[in-house]
Amino acid sequence: MDESGTVMHLLVRTMTLESEGVLSVILEDPGGGPLPDWEQGAHLELELGGLPRHYSLCGTPGDSRRYRIAVLRDPGSRGGSAHVHEMLRPGHLVTARGPRNRFPLVAAERYLFIAGGIGITPLLPMIAAVEAAGVPWRLAYGGRRRASMAFQAELAAYGDAVTLLPEDELGRMDLDALLGTPDAATAVYCCGPEGLLAAVEEACAAWPxxxxxVERFAAAPRAEVDAGEEREFEVECRQSDVRVTVPRDQPVIDALEAAGVWVASACREGICGSCETKVIEGEPDHRDSLLTDQERVTGATMMPCVSRSFSDRLVLDL
Known part of the structure; x- marks a missing residue:
């Protein structure tokens, strides 16, 4: 898999309305060549109207000729989804980076997939892989209304393993019924709006x-930190032999860039993982929405776009 962020120029081959407000987009190499490999859970970064945006790959990992993404028409869009729905058309070229994967499919005896709205997209390739491997699984797929829930025809092929839960017909998803009994043999995969993710995280508190x-499309809410409580600290870039003082009111990544140290970045919100950096020394103050609790305790990497430092000095592999 290509984790380098190498720039690609992709051709929009087709665009299909999958439900109310959801367009799927097929992307190909303009010359018909093979695309970088990817695995279930990977996402692609697209530059849309000058804005980097991340979309889960929801096609077939073994298909090296095309990528499929799906884009929700978000009324609160800052430009990405509006650009896709209103301006992007078959025949256009888009700039892309990736694929990258911070949501890999792990081995398990059973799987429970929970999707909310457009959160179904990263789960589709996972479901196909698990089904092909003969591993037991089930999907609870919620949406505001049936007409807004994409890929229903595709999911219908799986029969009773899939439960559609349009909220206007059946009410909110019963997470107690789904997650009330912890099961060490089951891997739970969830993607969707923040409200669903937070509720699932709470329901899984007693699970191993x-x-x-989980995968987020937006940063998880963080406790507000008073600007006066922020601290200044030093960052040493081991490879570049650069030392920089990070002021209390400046993100680490901005201080590094001002000192001439370039860090790959896209979201600047701690959700895409493109700026993940190895920590050689020091104790990061993790404020991202990606790392697991164990990864935070280990402190081997950090996201300098949002995270800071508990220690007076951080040494980064930059």
Whole structure:
């Protein structure tokens, strides 16, 4: 898999309305060549109207000729989804980076997939892989209304393993029924709006560590930190032999860039993982929405776009 962020120029081959407000987009190499490999859970970064945006790959990992993404028409869009729905058309070229994967499918005896709205997209390739392997699984797929829930025809092929839960017909998803009994043999995968993710995380609090896997489209809410409580600290870039003082009111990544140290970045919100950096020394103050609790305790990497430092000095592999 290509984790380098190498720039690609992809051709929009087709665009299909999958439900109210959801367009799927097929992307190909303009010359018909093979695309970088990817695995279940990977996402692609697209530059849309000058804005980097991340979309889960929801096609077939073994298909090296095309990528499929799906984009929700978000009324609160800052430009990405509006650009896709209003301006992008078959025949256009888009700039892309990736694929990258911070949501990999792990081995398990059973799987429970929980999707909310457009959160179904990263789960589709996982479901196909698990079904092909003959491993037991089930999907609870919620949406505001049936007409807004994409890929229903595709999911219908799986029969009773899939439960559609349109909220206007059946009410909110019963997470107590789904997650009330912890099961060490089951991996739980969830993607959707923040309200669903937070509720699933709370419901899985009693499950064995590592059972729950989530992917966010937006940063998780963080406790507000008073600007006066922020601290200044030093960052040493070991490879570049650069030392920089990070002021209390400046993100680490901005201080590094001002000192001439370039860090790959896209979201600047701690959700895409493109800026993940190895920590050689020091104790990061993790404020991202990606790392697991164990990864935070280990402190081997950090996201300098949002995270800071508990220690007076951080040494980064940059």
């Amino acid at each position: 560590e590592g059972s729950l896997h």
